[in-house]
Amino acid sequence: MAQLVGPLRKELADSLSSCRVLVVGAGGIGCELLKNLVLTGFKNIEVIDLDTIDVSNLNRQFLFQKKHVGKSKAQVAKESVLRFCPSANITAYHDSIMNPDYNVEFFRNFQLVMNALDNRAARNHVNRMCLAADIPLIESGTAGYLGQVTVIKKGQTECYECQPKPTQKTFPGCTIRNTPSEPIHCIVWAKYLFNQLFGEEDADQEVSPDTADPEVAWNPADAAARATASNKDGDIKRVSTKEWARSTGYDPVKLFNKLFKDDIMYLLTMDKLWKKRKAPLPLDWTEIHQLGVFGYIENYVETLRSQLIEKGEGAELVWDKDDPPAMDFVTAAANLRMNVFSMNMKSRFDVKSMAGNIIPAIATTNAVIAGLIVLEALKTLNSDFDQCRTVNLQCCSFHVGVIGLVQILTLAVFAFDCLRNVFPVIGPSVQVSMKTTSVSNNNKFLSDFGIRNGSRLQADDFLQDYTLLVNLIHSEELEKDVEFEVVGDAPDKAPVSSVPEEGKNIANGNKDSAQPSTSSKAAEDDDVLIVDSDEEPSSSTMETSLESSNRKRKHHDADTDDAASKRKRLDQQPADDDEDIIALD
């Protein structure tokens, strides 16, 4: 009889049953991966996913069936796998991997971590945790017919964040609010509107005309005219859109008139905007039903209103492209706005694609990628890193991690004891939130600056032309009297940061730009703390690097204007021995 794992070395085959692995994500790749893992002989598997099962998953996520819709992906995946491999020992977590409970210690429980994620925030996070824990990570992703798998091992390969990823295209607020020129602008507006009316309000998602549009040079005389125009809706601009909508009982006529008539008339008063553009045409409630199905916005508003009421006081709806009323509302509102701005209307299918940032997903690509992940996993466990398909670059400065308690670690301790003594940063000054604060004796805790588990801190030392990126991992399990622990070695010289290239990033699943589904929204952006120096090296710790810093300084003098002006700014600062804190958001 054929050897079951014929092509595997015996020791490797045997080690599989004792090896513990973590699978992050139980979606398209995750389902296939779990199956491949147990069929290859892995026994101890933990799987985490915060998502629940949706109908649109069923064309590829074969561990789920119609009857499972709405249930936890991780849980159902576990149950389905156990049914055909009862001897497997699977633990399922219906949770976000970004939850601080899953700390470095948690990651150290595994011999290997495999990502099967669909958003960049969670990928970044797992990447950093694995680097801090020094556990190999296999990163993967699919988009339509394309897919990728790569192995990340601290100190040996490039990490997920070594190459900057193209950022999601965003639109300026005034384009969305005042001067949409493409359907996507109207669709983004309609999604904002959904949140303003039914969801979580966000000051960055205003839908009313933007009076601060830089294109509209302010003229006091015009202001009066505008005030008259806005009188019709009285004070509504001062209360929140949701409050106002609620006070009208979500009256579709009032809503409609404000959004598609009054607001548009107000926009028309900003006549500078329309000198080079075609002016919008306000819609009238009486014409709305001539606009085909998109005119039935009142029905969708009503459905959503009753959903909101059902959820109880203070509840919020979360926009989901696969939720029909939410999708219908956005389709209708976007199309009405497209009509106002003389654009060709878009079908629901197309609006869904754009509003949901839908990336096609099929069973075949996921199957291929999940097969490849297991092959890479076997090689990784065998420590055949040179056999792995990966990028072997030693540029990774993210290999430096600091573990500490953000509520206890003060800025002063961090800046002096950690940065200056451990890393070759000379005289740190710190920027936090654009405000300048003194570093020495600054006993504010890192948590006061919004720094938390997984935050990445950037230290720039202009003097040395040195950039250090530090991942901060929050941990409550440090030894007594230890304030922080440094993991990994600081690179001698950090890489020159490169500029993200334009282009398709195939690797990032279908939700990179949309709401991350495996992470909380608040954790999406990193806090960046910049530490720079304007001092000559003075402390004894710096002696060794003095020579190199002089050489680098020369190099620096020849550097760009930008860096030079920064330098100048720093030079003009009072020359106390105290460092300043300037903060970035």
Added chain:
Amino acid sequence: MTDNKTSKEQKYDRQLRLWGDHGQEALENAHVCLINATATGTEILKNLVLPGIGVFTLVDGHKVSGEDVGNNCVSITIFSKPKVTYMLNDVVLILQNRAQAATELLQELNSDVSGNFVEESPDKLLDNSPEFFHRFSLVIGVQLPESTYLRLGSVLWEAGVPFLICRTYGLIGYMRLIVKEHTVVESHPDNALEDLRLDQPFTELKHHVESHDLDNMEKKDHSHTPWIIVVAKYLEKWYSEHNSQLPKNYKEKEAFRQLIREGNVIHHIQRILTNENGTPEDEENFEEAIKNVNTALNPTKVPSATEDIFNAEQCENITSQSPSFWLIAHGVRDFVRNEGNGKLPVRGTIPDMIADSDKFIKLQNVYRDKAMKDAAVVSKHVEALLQSVGKPPESTSEQEIKLFCKNAAFLRVVRCRSLAEEYSVDTFNKDEITSCMYSTDSEMVLYLMLRSVDRFYQQHSRYPGVYNYQVEEDINKLKLCVNSLLQEYSLNVNVKDDYIHEFCRYGAAEPHMVAAFLGGSAAQEAIKIITHQFVPFNNTFLYNAMSQTSATFQL
């Protein structure tokens, strides 16, 4: 009914965006036969059942064996069904037919799919009723012995049924596609050039361009004129200075760009003279025009692949049996040779560009209307053709013709060589094999090794290395097989001993991760064949899981 439609739309949403409603329809009308529900076989079928193939028939004469439900390669048990758990502990149930067991499990994955099973070995079916295989849209043969796939291959070749052979052999994956002729209208090319006809504008486009007067436009209009118009306008200027010749090389194109740049400035200067505060500024549409000069001025011509199709015998000799692809191809050819003056029907789409909606839509309509007109002329030709072969005019739909015209520049015909040609010492592709084997680690060596293990099987009725205690002696036996293969085909190539050892070590095992990879790839090729979208590989695919490399060969 409509409920069913919406629920399908929801379920299949993420794939409809790749192959569209008509691709999905083709999938739902397909009947696929899969032989052998091994790990690779069930992976392939799973990947076809999930996206909603219409019907599948599983042919498998094997009983579920210990190997299937053993520790790791429990291929058929990947599908969640309580019965399977039971099977693991119940010897009696293990003797259940593999075809039936797998069919039941596969059907659970998608209630829209219907599945049949035949508890019969393919060899028996070939003995008794080879026409059994004629009914399928595609036959996929998995882990078949050489003698079986050669027999089946010749039956299917005669019947014109596409045949896909798939094989997982240790860390090697192999696929071979055998299809006499596979036509693709929607090949979805990656970097298609637009069909703008700026070098040879049609009358309506000419008139439309003439209706714009860039020199006497308001600034607002000037900066919102689509770049296509801008290029067309400056092309007129260029022609007057260059003997009506298109800018051809880099130098000329650069000069043409300069012409547009200067023109833009001149326009602004003129406006400054008349307008009090018009400061020259970059106009985005002019920037776009300059950026697009390179591709927009490509001469319009019939691509060679399409030309080959026009000259093919199937296009020449239309009969009442001709598939609609060739009928329409003939119609388009007639158009090109007559009304089209050597050009294909206008595609009718233009890219997104900076313009106000009104101007954009007007321009779009110029192209769209012309495309409709051209398609209507093609329709007339097709109608006449149908009449001449005695077929009713409604045998091809208007929609089909429009789709064909729109894709006329991207048509593809894939013709694979038959297995008989590949195996005959007179017709095998010696050049390809020899030239690839200059590098001893080319994936071609895997092909030679697979042929050698088949030879081994023929002689010993088992694959090398399947029994641990025989691995050593099998190495020598396999070496003999390799040598006799090379000798028979007079191949003067070197097969490294490493590969012989490695293939013995594999013991014909079917490790799941390789099966998963091949299952995904094979299902995707099957979907291409069924939907007639995207271009399938031609004709041999090899995957090396050890080095993570793959290659395709024409054998």
